[in-house]
Amino acid sequence: MSKLIVLSNRVSLPNPDKPAAGGLAVALQDALTETGGIWLGWNGDIIPDSRDTSADENTSHAAYQPQFGQVVDGKIEYLTCPLTQNQYDQYYCGFANNTLWPAMHERQDLLEYNPAEFETYQQVNALFARQLKAIAQPDDVIWVHDYHFFSVARYCRELGMDNKIGFFLHIPFAPLSIWQCIPTAERLIQDLCHYDLVGLQTDYDQSLCMQACTTLLKAQKIQHSLVSYQQRITTIKCYPIGINPAQIQQVAKKHANDRQDVFDLKALKHQKTIIGVDRIDYSKGILERFDAFAAFLEQYPQYHRRITELQIACPCRMDILAYQRLFRQVNQTVEKINDTFAQHDWLPIDCTNEVVPHETLMGLYRLTDICWISSLRDGMNLVAKEYIAAQDPENPGVLILSKYAGAAEQMQQALIVDPTDTQDMVNALKTAIDMPLEERLSRYQQLMQGLTTFDINDWRNQFLSDLRKNHQLENFKQPIRAVNTAYQLL
Ligand code: G6P
Numbered sequence: 001m002s003k004l005i006v007l008s009n010r011v012s013l014p015n016p017d018k019p020a021a022g023g024l025a026v027a028l029q030d031a032l033t034e035t036g037g038i039w040l041g042w043n044g045d046i047i048p049d050s051r052d053t054s055a056d057e058n059t060s061h062a063a064y065q066p067q068f069g070q071v072v073d074g075k076i077e078y079l080t081c082p083l084t085q086n087q088y089d090q091y092y093c094g095f096a097n098n099t100l101w102p103a104m105h106e107r108q109d110l111l112e113y114n115p116a117e118f119e120t121y122q123q124v125n126a127l128f129a130r131q132l133k134a135i136a137q138p139d140d141v142i143w144v145h146d147y148h149f150f151s152v153a154r155y156c157r158e159l160g161m162d163n164k165i166g167f168f169l170h171i172p173f174a175p176l177s178i179w180q181c182i183p184t185a186e187r188l189i190q191d192l193c194h195y196d197l198v199g200l201q202t203d204y205d206q207s208l209c210m211q212a213c214t215t216l217l218k219a220q221k222i223q224h225s226l227v228s229y230q231q232r233i234t235t236i237k238c239y240p241i242g243i244n245p246a247q248i249q250q251v252a253k254k255h256a257n258d259r260q261d262v263f264d265l266k267a268l269k270h271q272k273t274i275i276g277v278d279r280i281d282y283s284k285g286i287l288e289r290f291d292a293f294a295a296f297l298e299q300y301p302q303y304h305r306r307i308t309e310l311q312i313a314c315p316c317r318m319d320i321l322a323y324q325r326l327f328r329q330v331n332q333t334v335e336k337i338n339d340t341f342a343q344h345d346w347l348p349i350d351c352t353n354e355v356v357p358h359e360t361l362m363g364l365y366r367l368t369d370i371c372w373i374s375s376l377r378d379g380m381n382l383v384a385k386e387y388i389a390a391q392d393p394e395n396p397g398v399l400i401l402s403k404y405a406g407a408a409e410q411m412q413q414a415l416i417v418d419p420t421d422t423q424d425m426v427n428a429l430k431t432a433i434d435m436p437l438e439e440r441l442s443r444y445q446q447l448m449q450g451l452t453t454f455d456i457n458d459w460r461n462q463f464l465s466d467l468r469k470n471h472q473l474e475n476f477k478q479p480i481r482a483v484n485t486a487y488q489l490l
Contacts, residue, residue: 004037004464005136007128007152008145009092011041011080014073023243023382027456028143029076031464036075038135040128043069043080046088064123065130079135083124090120092148093319099182100147102322103174105283105377108181110322118184122151129155136163141467144195146170153194166467167192168199168239171379172406173208176215189216193229197467199239201379201406206238239463240410241380242455245389245448248362252390255363262356263310265367272307272433275368277361277383279316280327280353285374285402285419286313287326290333290349292374292425297341297348299426305343307433310368311351312361365390369397370432374419378405384414388447396444398432400425410450413443 012025032039066081083092094117102110129152132142142165144152153165179185189212192198200206210227213219213236219229225237265273274293278284293309313330317323334351341348356364365371371387384399384407391397401407401414408416415428 001035002137002139002141004032004035005040005132005140005142006032006037006145007040007132007142007149009042009096009148011039011043011078013043013071013078013080014076023248023386023456024241026244027460030457031460032076033074038077038079040068040079040131040135042083042092045082046085047082049084049086063130065127068131079131081131087120087124089319090114090117091124093317095121096148097317097320098322100150101171101283103178103182104147104169104171106172106174106178107282107377108178110282111178111181113182115183125149125151126155128152129159129161132156133159133161136161138162141464142166143168143464143467150188151191154191157194164196164467165194166197166199166463167195168463169205169209169379170201170241172202172377173200173205173212175208176211179212179216185212186216189213190229193217193219193227193232193234195234197235197237197463199237199463201238201240202409203238204409205379205406206236209236235466237466239459240406240454241382242459243382243385243389243451244456245385245451248386248389249393251359252362252366253392255359256366258360258363262312262352262354262360262364263350265364268308271305272303272370273368274307274309274370274372274429275364275387276309276311276313276372276374277356278312279314280323280330281316282322282326283375283377285376286311286330287333288376288419288422289372289374289425290330290337292419292422292429293349294337294340295422296426296429297337300430303433304341304348305346308347309349309372310364311349312356313351313353314355315353362386362390365397366392370400370429371397372400372429373402373405373407374400374417374425375402375405376419378402378407380406382407384411385451388444389451391444393444393448395437396440398435398440398443399447400428400432411447413446413450 006028068079068081071078094114098112133156136142140163142163144165144167147169153167156165193213198209200209210221213227213229214221217229219227222228225235227234227236276289278286280286297304315327318327334349337349338347365387371383373381373384375381384401384405387399399414401411401416402419403416404419415432417428418424
């Protein structure tokens with residue numbers, strides 16, 4: 001049987017001393033174990049540049065190849081390599097996180113473009129393609145993850161690889177108007193069309209991706225999810241990532257009283273508690289949420305000492321200016337709100353920057369009354385799904401969910417809010433606090449039903465089964481002509 005090869009920028013190495021890996025890592029490990037497989041990516045280390053590692057302007061995609069370290073765990077082989085300082089600066093901090101990330105999250109104001117960074121991004125994509133070529137048998141299936149690797153399939157094809165190669169974008173897809181701000185947009189969308197299958201989180205992202213292909217490349221849409229470009233057919237389809245609700249329910253129950261040192265929940269027994277869990281990222285709308293919480297405390301002084309917002313805010317990408325700035329702003333805003341409203345026995349916002357182990361987090365979810373997600377744009381947001389799954393089925397909490405999170409497409413029974421509208425969020429918070437048990441139960445049951453209907457294993461199986469299907473251009477000769485004729489008639 002053909003094996004599966006996964007490529008992602010970050011690789012979850014098995015580590016018995018570390019907290020259990022999250023749902024996505026486990027789902028991919030399960031798939032890799034089933035057929036035997038390899039997981040390829042960056043090991044998180046940065047090594048100094050030396051003559052042979054630095055990019056040579058005259059020899060683009062210079063054939064520098066790093067040493068890949070190998071760890072074997074059961075039927076999975078992990079192959080990881082360091083990035084050089086230049087690759088880290090230009091590929092990871094640069095094009096991936098200073099161009100593509102803000103673009104995909106519709107932050108044109110933060111989008112920077114630097115041709116040298118694009119070039120290094122291409123070199124890193126080419127480097128991983130060469131490694132894929134070195135390890136893949138012709139019938140192996142390759143699954144590439146996320147925006148770090150838009151161009152890997154193009155290099156694989158250039159190296160003569162005919163393997164099935166799929167790509168899943170975990171973050172949103174940018175609208176055309178934003179793609180048009182990236183000088184190399186056309187090239188990137190062409191690269192995407194070298195994949196056999198491109199998976200997106202939502203129907204909306206699917207339609208934006210299709211639009212980018214048909215408008216920027218004049219690629220031909222054959223069916224709802226098929227596009228033809230330069231003799232190649234690419235499927236562009238939505239696969240909303242899920243979780244494992246039964247397992248989370250179990251873990252949450254078991255760990256509900258685990259560690260009270262993250263937040264002192266016993267002391268908050270008589271208060272309403274709100275939980276917020278975010279990487280400190282401008283896409284998460286953390287400041288908008290704090291502002292709305294402050295507005296709520298202004299408008300409803302009767303809730304002073306009766307409600308606390310618990311915030312886990314994890315710093316990330318701290319070598320990038322926008323993230324350093326936001327980190328400072330988040331901590332300053334917490335301080336300001338606490339200075340304004342705190343009383344001797346009450347702190348309105350209790351914020352930690354600690355990374356909390358997954359099982360402890362599930363326990364915390366179960367004990368809190370409200371989960372508040374205010375993303376300004378978000379691929380899916382698994383906090384929304386995990387919070388619901390972790391609830392006590394007899395006494396569930398309430399989810400306030402931004403309409404701009406991918407999860408909102410499937411979780412309409414949450415309290416859906418517009419995070420840019422402070423009063424809308426204040427009202428939702430009041431509704432959540434006042435919501436009677438009967439309504440909480442009804443919303444929770446419907447949400448759980450959705451989570452169970454398409455879980456993380458369905459997501460993985462559906463993607464891989466579609467990827468293994470064969471779409472030959474010849475099979476579509478007829479429909480293509482039909483589409484053309486219809487178009488001419490218009
Ligand atoms: C998002 C991306 C992932 C990324 C994660 C953490 O969820 O979709 O690809 O790994 O953020 O970001 P980092 O830059 O620390 O890997």
